[in-house]
Structure formats: C-alpha cells, structure tokens
Ligand SMILES: Nc1ncnc2c1ncn2[C@@H]1O[C@H](COP(=O)(O)OP(=O)(O)OP(=O)(O)O)[C@@H](O)[C@H]1O
C-alpha cells in the first residue's frame with residue numbers, strides 16, 4: 001500500500017499532447033477513479049504509472065520512491081504494482097492457479113508458501129475450486145476475478161485497473177462493482193481505477209479525477225463533483241449539468257443571488273466567490289420547474305417533450321437565448337406540447353468558479 | 361524521496377537487439393555486400409574491367425534475354441491460371457474448396473527440379489507412361505519440353521499457386537459490403553467482378569505478378585532440367601555451368617552475372633513492395649467473407665474444369681514420375697514383367713551418394729529450421745512490439761536473401777568462405793557447413809513471417825501482465841511468449857524444413873563430394889541419364905514432403921491463419 005504522487009506529467013505523441021501537466025495525489029489506501037470522455041488520456045496515464053511508457057516531463061512516485069522522471073525510469077517489473085487489464089490478459093497456456101502464482105514464482109517464493117498464497121487469493125475472489133481450470137473454460141466474470149486474484153497475490157502497493165468492467169454485461173457489472181468495493185474495503189489497497197462510466201466511478205471511488213483532453217479538470221469526492229463542479233467541462237460532463245449565463249450580484253459565505261435571464265435566483269457558490277457580471281451557473285434539471293408564464297419566471301418555448309415513463313423530459317429554450325437547451329422533468333398528467341410558451345422557475349444552482357481547469 | 365535505483369533501462373533488451381542485428385547482418389548484409397564488392401571492386405580496387413568484359417559477352421546477353429523471356433511467359437501463364445482459379449475459388453459456391461486448394465497449391469511444395477523431371481516422364485519419345493498407353497512418338501523425336509516453350513509452360517505451372525495465394529488473400533479481405541453495394545445498385549455479377557472486384561484487386565494482383573516474375577527469373581531447377589539439354593541458357597544455368605565447368609577461377613565473372621540477375625529480380629521486388637504497401641491487406645480473421653456467387657447450372661461444369669486442371673498439372677506428372685520409377689529401364693513400358701522396386705532399393709541401400717544425401721538434407725533442413733526458430737522468436741518480438749529504424753532495416757535485411765534468387769546468395773557464400781575464416785583459421789568451403797550457412801540465411805524469413813503473424817494475433821497485455829508480475833525480458837520470453845507463439849513457430853519450422861529438404865538452387869552451386877543434398881543427387885542422376893533412379897529418389901522425397909504437409913493439417917486449428925500456404 002502506498003500513495004501515488006504524480007507531478008506535472010506530460011506525454012506527447014508526435015506534437016499531440018496526450019497528457020498535459022497532470023498532477024495528482026492519491027492517498028494511501030484510497031480508491032480513486034479516473035473519469036473522462038474517450039480519448040482524454042486515461043489509458044495513457046495508466047500506462048505511464050505502470051511504466052510501460054515513458055513521459056517527457058514530470059515525475060511519478062509510488063510510496064516515497066520516484067519511479068519515473070525524465071532522468072530515471074523504473075521498469076514495470078520492478079514497480080511492485082498490480083494491473084487488471086480490460087482484456088484480462090490471462091495466460092491461456094497456464095491453469096488458473098499457475099496464472100495467479102506466476103509473480104510469486106518469478107519472485108522465487110518457495111512452493112508450499114506459494115500454494116498457500118495462491119489458495120488465499122483464489123478464496124478471496126471465491127474461485128478456490130477452479131484452481132486447475134484453464135482460463136478458456138471460465139465465464140467472463142470468473143476471468144475478471146482470476147485477473148484480480150492474480151494482481152493481488154503479490155500484495156502490490158498499488159493496483160491499476162483499466163476499464164475492468166467494460167467487457168461485461170450489465171448484470172455482471174453490478175455484481176463485480178460490489179466485489180471491487182468489498183475487496184477494497186477488506187484489503188485497503190490503493191486502487192487507481194479507470195472508467196468512462198460515471199455511475200461506476202460514483203459508486204466505487206473515494207475521489208474521482210475528471211480528465212479532458214489530457215488535462216486534469218477536477219479531483220474531488222463524487223458529491224463534491226456533482227454539487228460543486230470546478231468548471232464548465234465538469235459541470236456539463238457530470239450528471240448532464242445545464243450551463244447558463246448569469247450575473248452574480250450578491251455573494252456571501254457560500255450563498256449568492258444571481259440574475260438569470262432577468263430573474264433573481266438564490267444559488268450556492270464558493271465562500272470566496274466575487275461579484276461578477278458575466279458568470280456561468282450550473283443548474284440541474286430537478287432545480288427547474290415549469291410554471292405558467294408570468295412575473296418571476298423565465299419566458300421559454302417548448303422544443304419537444306419525450307415521455308419517459310412516469311414523467312416527461314421536456315426540452316425548452318429561453319426566449320432570450322433560443323440556442324440554449326434546458327431540460328425539465330415534467331410530472332405525468334400535466335402535458336406540454338412543442339411550440340408552447342411556458343415559464344420556468346429556478347429553485348437553485350451553483351456558480352461555476354472559473355472557466356479554466358481547477359488547481360487540484 | 362529516494363530515487364529510482366538506476367536500472368539501465370533494458371540492458372538485456374539492448375544486448376539482445378544488437379546481437380540479433382549482428383546475426384542478421386552476418387547472414388544478409390555481409391554476403392550481399394561481399395558480392396557487390398567482388399562485382400565492382402574485385403580485391404578491393406574499384407574496377408569495372410570484369411564487369412564490362414562479362415557484360416559485353418554475347419552469351420551474357422543471350423542468357424539475359426532468355427531469362428526475361430521465359431520469366432515473362434511463365435508469369436503470364438501463372439497469372440492467367442492462378443488468377444482465374446483464385447477468383448472462382450474465392451467468389452463462387454464451388455464445393456470441396458479445401459481439398460481443391462490443397463491439391464492446387466501442391467506444385468508450390470514440389471521442388472521445380474522434380475516438377476521438371478516429372479513432366480519429362482510424361483512427354484517425350486522414351487516416356488514409360490506414353491509407352492504404356494501406346495502413345496509415344498517415334499524414337500529419335502526431340503522431347504518438346506527441351507525448349508523455351510517447355511520452360512515457360514513449367515514455370516507457369518510451378519508458380520500459378522503463388523499468384524493464386526496472393527490474390528486469394530486480397531479477395532478474402534475484400535469487405536463484402538462493397539460487393540453487396542454493387543449488386544444492390546443493380547449490377548450483374550460479371551459487372552461487379554469487372555468494375556468493383558478486379559479494380560480493388562489491382563494491388564495484390566500486381567504484387568502476385570511481381571512475385572511470380574522474381575521467382576521465374578531466379579528459378580534454376582526447371583531450366584537446368586530442360587534448358588541445359590535443350591541448349592537454351594538462362595542466367596541461372598549459365599552461372600551454374602560456368603562455375604561447375606571452370607571452378608572458382610571464374611568467380612569474378614559469375615559475381616557479375618549474379619549481380620545482374622539480382623538487379624532484374626530487384627525491380628520485381630520493388631514493384632511488389634510498392635503495391636503491397638499501397639494495399640493494406642493483412643488478413644483479418646473477423647471480416648466476414650462475401651456471400652459466394654451462386655453458379656447454379658454452371659457449378660458442375662466449373663467444378664469439373666477445376667478438377668481436370670489440377671489433375672492435369674499435379675496428378676498427371678506425378679503419375680509419370682511414379683511409372684518411370686517402377687520400370688526396369690528408361691524407355692520400357694510399365695507392365696507385369698517390367699514392374700520393379702529395384703530402383704527404390706538402389707537409391708535407398710546401394711547408392712552411397714543418395715544415402716549420404718538423405719542424411720545431409722535431413723540434418724541441414726532440421727538444423728536450419730531449429731536455428732531459425734530460435735532466432736525468429738526474439739527477432740519477431742522486437743519487430744512487432746518495438747519500433748525503431750534499426751529494426752525496420754533488419755526486417756528488410758532478413759527478407760533479401762530469400763527475395764533475391766538463390767544463385768545470388770550461393771555465389772556470395774562462396775566468395776565469403778572460399779578462403780579460411782579470418783581469426784578462426786579454418787575453412788568451411790567444400791563442406792556441408794557452407795550449405796548450412798546459406799540455408800539459414802536464405803530461409804530465415806520463412807520462419808520469421810509466421811512468427812511475426814503469430815505476434816500480431818497476441819494481445820500485448822499478456823506480456824505486460826507478466827512484466828508487472830516482475831518477470832524480466834528473458835523470463836517472459838521463455839515462460840509466456842514462447843508457449844504462445846509456439847504453434848506459429850512450429851509452422852515456420854516446418855515450412856523451412858520442407859523448402860530446404862527439397863532445395864536445389866543453392867546446393868547445386870555449393871555441394872561437394874560427401875556434402876550432397878537430395879536435390880543435387882536427383883539432378884546428377886538425371887544428367888547422367890539415370891531417369892529411373894532419379895524418379896525413384898524424387899518419389900521418396902515427395903512422400904516425405906506430403907506426409908509432413910498432411911500432418912500439419914492435424915494442428916491446423918492452433919495456427920494463425922495464412923501461415924501455411926497449402927491450408928485454406
Ligand atoms: N501510441 C500512440 N501513438 C499516438 N497517439 C496515441 C497513442 N496512444 C494514444 N494516443 C492518443 O492519445 C490520446 C489519448 O489516448 P488514451 O488511450 O489515453 O485515451 P483514453 O482516455 O484511454 O480513451 P478510451 O476511453 O477510448 O480508452 C488519444 O487521442 C489517442 O489517439
């Protein structure tokens with residue numbers, strides 16, 4: 001178990017910056033998820049941490065040992081980490097027990113000790129009775145667990161997982177999610193978990209690092225990400241936040257009054273939020289309520305209404321800004337039609353602190 | 361913070377790469393460099409005297425013209441036959457496809473000299489087969505195969521499978537949507553073939569043409585059996601006759617001739633390389649083959665045509681060969697009185713050179729296969745999973761000795777080993793070891809290619825998983841990679857064994873008494889007029905070859921697709 005410190009890590013492919021000065025500090029025993037859209041550099045980051053690739057700039061330290069820096073590079077075989085690959089990468093010519101025991105054999109652990117530890121690892125993932133099988137004869141979920149047992153058997157200081165559930169069906173995902181969670185709770189291993197599935201990240205991680213285009217956008221707990229996104233990208237990416245322009249008129253100790261499309265709205269903000277004429281607000285659908293047009297409401301027009309079972313998802317556009325689309329959930333029994341003029345009341349929101357990436 | 365202990369990143373790795381580079385250099389760059397040196401700077405002094413003398417000789421130009429003529433003719437036949445068959449086999453619903461492909465590509469695994477020998481048993485006034493059927497022309501008639509046309513015909517038959525395989529690979533990777541889009545646009549099947557399939561197949565077709573041309577130019581077995589008696593010299597036979605008639609004294613001259621034939625072949629290689637680069641037609645196992653065109657009432661006639669063709673070009677000559685091997689004397693028809701196994705007994709038990717040749721060919725082929733696989737597994741590892749300029753260069757270097765005609769490498773080997781090896785002080789010239797060197801150099805790429813495609817089908821994460829488990833390069837190589845690429849390596853080894861076991865071109869120039877190969881003994885028996893013995897020995901080598909080919913079908917499922925030419 002160890003902390004992982006990544007400092008201003010930069011990786012280029014040609015002149016494309018796949019990682020741009022990413023800094024990240026993972027605490028000992030923490031479960032951290034790396035979340036971001038496809039191509040944002042998650043796998044690149046993981047491969048640098050594992051040591052498969054070298055970075056041009058920046059350092060990586062595991063525990064208090066610098067394993068990557070522009071001057072020195074510890075090869076993967078000497079990093080004492082575990083990885084679960086998306087494809088599992090189980091060796092087809094070895095039995096389950098041989099797969100799991102491989103790193104111990106490499107380390108020269110004597111046979112009785114090795115067998116004991118392999119058994120323990122397999123018991124941990126509930127596959128003790130499968131030790132002699134070949135990987136080809138296991139189901140997807142079982143393979144996943146063998147891969148997990150294999151990476152844990154040597155008690156690595158750090159476990160890296162690259163979208164480990166991406167190849168599984170929905171039901172298996174949910175149960176494997178629980179297993180990862182239990183496993184982390186039991187062993188307290190530092191986990192570095194890559195995913196592009198928000199729900200997965202929220203369910204599992206102590207903290208989530210959101211990445212976009214090679215940069216770290218925000219590193220925070222799941223609820224903080226949802227409630228207090230640091231910038232527009234995070235606000236829009238996490239939970240489909242709606243972003244609207246507004247004027248911060250009065251801010252004090254985390255509460256502010258903002259003027260949005262001519263209506264005053266009470267919102268949350270940072271304690272140090274300054275007054276601003278052109279700020280951005282993050283709204284959630286549940287903060288918006290449809291009302292008859294009138295004073296205190298924002299005049300809007302209904303674009304379309306999609307029945308979702310129990311409620312309708314209504315897309316509306318403010319008259320003052322017809323290009324912007326807001327989404328409102330409208331309870332059943334109160335239908336609106338496209339083209340209708342409606343009013344919208346805003347119950348709350350969050351003032352996005354700045355436009356650039358947050359300092360982590 | 362403590363600093364990473366300064367493990368020099370991949371010291372083993374670097375040592376291994378440089379070791380492999382040195383080896384490939386020795387096997388490829390050194391011989392070819394030595395040959396060029398001899399051609400243009402004999403003894404180290406730049407001089408074009410030898411070159412101009414040789415190049416201005418009449419015979420040089422006759423042989424060059426003959427080489428090009430026969431190569432073009434052979435290529436034309438190979439393309440017509442191989443191309444048509446590839447299209448029919450790939451795009452239509454003929455039955456028993458696998459069996460047919462196996463039979464059709466068989467000539468590729470039959471060495472050219474045996475092809476020639478076999479055809480000589482089918483036609484000609486003394487053919488025991490024709491005598492048996494009562495069809496033999498009167499004695500004294502010249503065998504029509506001893507001619508330019510004979511050489512062209514047999515070259516075409518020999519290399520039609522080569523064009524077939526190149527084109528078939530291309531047709532297989534043709535996305536079926538392209539054909540279906542054409543059909544749904546209302547085009548007839550023949551129109552789709554003409555306007556969509558064939559244009560898309562230009563790159564593999566041109567590549568196949570170039571490959572066939574290069575193979576024809578470099579072929580020795582067929583012109584040796586047909587052209588030498590027919591007084592129709594080509595470059596390969598000219599080199600052979602000069603060297604075997606006059607000895608190492610003419611090395612300077614044959615070096616020039618080798619450079620000449622190498623240059624002709626190189627033009628074909630460059631064309632092929634260029635075309636293959638344009639069309640990325642790696643065989644993707646996931647792509648679904650196009651739904652075959654239904655031939656309906658034409659199916660049976662087409663099938664009959666195909667099978668007749670392959671019976672004509674494969675079974676007929678083999679039958680001729682077998683019949684000759686069973687008669688008491690050449691020119692005698694086969695019947696109850698003349699049938700005998702004495703020819704087999706003679707080459708197996710009495711004829712010392714044949715017995716030696718069996719041992720030599722077997723040991724040379726097995727040894728070369730083994731060494732090459734040991735080199736190919738780490739070499740392919742770096743070629744596929746690491747990229748650098750040095751490695752790209754090594755890849756090309758490894759291809760050259762096989763891509764260029766065999767005589768080029770043979771002459772180069774003589775030049776290197778004529779004198780004792782520097783520092784070591786002993787000579788391998790006139791021993792079996794010079795043949796061994798040439799085999800390893802020439803067939804390296806035959807082992808390398810299947811292993812490379814084996815790596816391409818491996819998930820790199822399998823190796824990385826071992827790496828994070830703490831395993832160093834050598835251990836990963838032995839415990840993870842070797843078991844996973846073993847089937848591909850076995851296929852490569854087998855391909856090398858079969859090719860070397862039947863080889864003539866290189867050993868015809870490098871053999872010495874006591875260091876004969878099977879190819880050489882068949883050749884000299886036939887040259888001495890002992891067709892019955894030659895046929896018996898040829899039949900025996902073919903039996904070994906076919907048995908090994910069939911045995912591979914058993915492990916076929918574990919092999920990457922496209923590494924064994926005879927497996928569809
Ligand atoms: N070896 C490489 N050479 C060139 N570009 C690369 C290489 N590897 C990755 N890239 C580029 O770097 C960027 C980040 O890739 P990366 O694989 O890290 O994305 P990712 O966040 O893991 O995406 P996904 O969710 O799709 O797996 C991509 O634009 C990719 O095209």
Ligand SMILES: [Mg+2]
Pocket residue numbers: 042043044
């Ligand atoms: Mg990825």
